[in-house]
Amino acid sequence: MALKHTESLSDVHNSVGTENKTGWRKVLAFLGPAYLVSVGYMDPGNWATDIAGGSAFGYRLLWVLLASNLMALLLQSLSARLGIVRGLDLAQASKNAYPRFVNFCLYILAQVAIIACDLAEIIGMAIGLNLLFDLPLLWGVLLTITDTILLLFLMNKGMRKLEAFIVSMIFIVGLSFLTEMFIVKPDVVEVVKGFTPGNLSGSALYIAIGIIGATVMPHNLYLHSALVQTRKINRSDEGIKSSIKYNFIDTVIALNLAFLVNAAILILAAGAFFSNGYFEVAEIQDAYKLLENIFGKTAPVLFAVALIASGQSSTITGTLAGQIIMEGHINLRIEPWMRRLLTRLLAILPAVFTILYFGENALGDLLILSQVVLSLQLGFAVIPLIHFTSDKAKMGKFAIGPVIKILAWISAIIIVGLNVKLVIEQILGWINDYPNARIEIYTIVLPLVTGVGLLLLYVVLKPLLFNRRERPNRVPHGEATDIGGIDQVAYKHIGITLDFSKNDRDSIRHGIMQGGKVARYTLIHVVETAGARYHGTDVMDSETQSDVKNLDKYAADLVSMGYQVTARIGYGLPANAIAKIVAHDKIDFLVMGSHGHKALKDLIFGTTVNSVRHMVSIPVLVVKPQSK
Template sequence: MTDHINEKSLHDVHGSVDPSKSGNKWKKIFAFFGPAYLVSVGYMDPGNWATDIAGGSQFGYVLLWVLLMSNLMAFLLQSLSARLGIVQGRDLAQCSRDLYPPFVNYVLYGLAEIAIAACDLAEVLGMAIGLNLLFGLPMLGGVLITLLDTFLLLYLQKLGMRKMEAFIIALIAIIGGCFLTEIFFAKPDLGQVSLGLVPHIPNNAALYIAIGIIGATVMPHNLYLHSALVQTRKIGTDEKSIRKAIRFNILDSAIALNIAFFVNAAILILAGTVFYTSGLHNVASIQDAHKLLAPLLGSKWAAILFAVALVAAGQSSTVTGTLAGQIIMEGYLHLRLNPIARRLITRMLAIVPAVIVILIAGDSKLDEMLVFSQVLLSMQLAFAVIPLIHFVSDRAKMGVFTISMTTKVVSWLIAVIILSLNIKLVAENVQQWLAYSNNIWLQGLIIGTVTFITVVLLITIFYPFVLKRKASHKDIHQHTPADIMAEVEQVSFNKVALALDFSNKDGKVLQYAMKLAKENTSLVLIHVVESASAMVMGNKAEDFETQTDRATMDEYVALLQAKGYTATGVLGFKNRITEIARIVKDNNCDLLVVGSHGHKTAKDWLFGETINSVRHKIDVPVFIAR
């Protein structure tokens, strides 16, 4: 029996890479490497470019320390995410769904989707800008072309995790190589660069960009992604195997995130060296940066390499958002979309705002959108970081792999830094919005939204502590094995619903239902008529198919009654999923038995098998007869 479908993260590739079969020692070690590189591309996507260029051109190397701090924060948090996935075998979204109340999970899911949309917006704009710089393609056309990478991702997924990882690593090598060459052209003063590692925020404008840098570097959806990607490696369940997997994944994270730091630092240093020192303090546009690089550095290759790296960054980071979206939706909602549908929905959420801005404001506002998308990412970060810290600090779930007290203190310090920066930013923006708005209803909406998000944040922080406190007051011997067995023996099903489609597949459904039935059990047979007439007229339909289905149902009921079972038949009409759920509820059934096959309709293309949609509409267990 099951109340949901396969719980494994990224089920198609879960445990698909087996390091134990990789040959010699070094190949076994390298078999663990890969997940962090898929995560790292999110740390060097086009959204980072906008914040890094804006920071470098306006403040020189002053904000370099923010990049370093963000990278260290990212390394710790990604390591915690990898630890969670390896030890518990569950991703961050699944763990959140298990812990928090449903309404909190819906809010957390919504915020996570906003973060993915913000990240995807940066990828869409970055790709469009890169294509425009390289080939002169109009921005609107470039944005629309980004729909095509939907099919590239699906192709890569079919090739398997290792080939997908190799593709991403190749793109990272292109980005790194381009900026290594750019730095060679720019020849920055290393002494001045080192001064940028001293913490300093000169003004509110720098604070806004600093928060954007944090949002662009420490991305909330990457925490969900990493906890699932590490599960693509097949490891043993013993302590030694788990410790080895954690150690190699930490090393993987260190290498990958240091590469990401190099790329981000190179962009900021390049902007500081070329623009800030030349008195060009207002270069916040990627297009302007591209135009100015060649004349200022004296080489046309500087501009070409810049554009090539931008396209590579946009293309590589598109994988991150899609996989993270899949993990978040399946983890929080237990809803599995068709991969094409999932990718198209995610991409459209990014393309629509971009197209609207281009049509209304023109290309000049694109870089402002990029920076805003990264600030938006930063504001979602606490809602992923705080649950993550709670989960890896839970000794009941993590056992000997619970993080140390020192790591807990540092992790909570990072959370406090993120929260403090965001609270300051939100407070300043809310004051501006309230000052500009004379509409009392709009002011009420702003205050109400901020209050609601604050309440959810407080629940996210303190709810796990309340649960632990309650658990500490309970008798740990309250439920012995004998008690649990006694409770199980008392369970019986008064009414069992059977979903039939009047095919040879019904045999299995009837077989299992009859085995589950006891003396007091009633069987409720369900069939949904889906003829054209039934779709229009519902239960008033009297076409041939409806009459045949009614006769077949009566025959099934008579045969079961002849065998001594209490059985009734109910026909549903129009929508199969809605009708099955309604009949189960109307008849107060305790269990639903269905076949493992599904009807191939438009809804199944979007939502998967019938049971995957029905189970969300009912509160009783589901038995899948295979």
């Protein structure tokens, strides 16, 4: 069972079958991963950059959107190829290729990108709820924390159900904007001209980089390389080749649909606002109000519904990506709900701070800034991806060819080059605009930027100049060792935890099977009353007296059968009390009954078994309740 947890997204790894299927059934079996990825290309961050670009520059930035989509298509196909061929996601491959400290830095940068992405979802959801129900933005931001429950529910239902939910959200977004295109009626000739490349500088460069960051999202590269592994494929050369082909079809369809939605948002902004003289509509709320003023009530309602749908779907994929980078880069695995909650709280803080100190009108600027942050992190995901998929020693015949490699490096150079230009312009602007803060800029900002730049340089050069064999201990759980001879283990003192339920019989039966009549047994029950929790010692209330009587009866029955048995009552928190008794009585084997809770009940009742396992240094046998 331990082997299962070495894979990316282990709970759903190889969970969707693709074998013994042909034609459209084969295509449909592979459809799904790219749709989960594509929602990141339609999130509220895209809305903000597309609306800002369309209202300020008309259709002139459509070529940036197209170029971003082509880069995304290329890079996402490389991400899928890495996951299919090597069975590793991008974070796991990075862990194998780079030293521990570099991986930690890459994890921090990726985590910042995911928080920035989640920040966009929070703001988008809050704005959508505000537009539809007039809910204050602060309340809307705080309300978004509840989507943890939705994620937990969907994850427990399996990969296909999760994909179905995401596709339904995409359908709502796409249908809403298709309807709005008929309402706005954009200038087709000007739309076509917008695909002609032009010069970028000043605010146009800032918006263009935001569009790139909102389109080619770094966490999507991690996510896609893991999601393709949910498909069970034939690991022969022919099976891998077929999988790459069908996943490419999946990627082309999904990302082009996302491009059409993004283009529709920009065209909507250009046709509705730029053409009517509204050149600085950077706020989603302003877009909603102007749509209502110009086109009536139907268009803005569709706009708000699509905004909520895109935010809700994107936040789920962001959680999956957070799980992937945490497990891959630093080999830390925590529960998905905790991962979701942590990311959401870290993203909520800047949103709440912005509303309280700068007002609700500042959320639009924060939304665009979040997309620029995403773009700044792109190089740290794109460059390792190109290195890994170019490596013939690891990828074999499935390593990318010269043409794809050149196109990939051109994409990376464009992304990094634009980001470098933006950073230089931004720092020079700060120096000129804030002369009193020059000391802070020179002592904090410049060293930080220099450190990030050196890290990027190392990521670029390391695989080329310092190629070393991947160490075996960099796999998630190490490598199997030689077992050798196995001697029988005899336990002398066995503890059995009891809760006076119908499961006690099974727990006692499994316990005495381990030691027979040779071993000593300690029957353990923990009193959890308020008094017991407060005092942590003997509390002879009615519940405790009843528990003592029950435990003594179990002990007396076993003694009459010829077993050496002692009864022990613990007080307070179950895990702490059990661990304390185990240590004090020098128990060398523990038998525990599992309560069988799932999902929400574990959040309410806790997981005593897991807590005890981490608090004791002896073997623990967990007895699952027998189903009738």
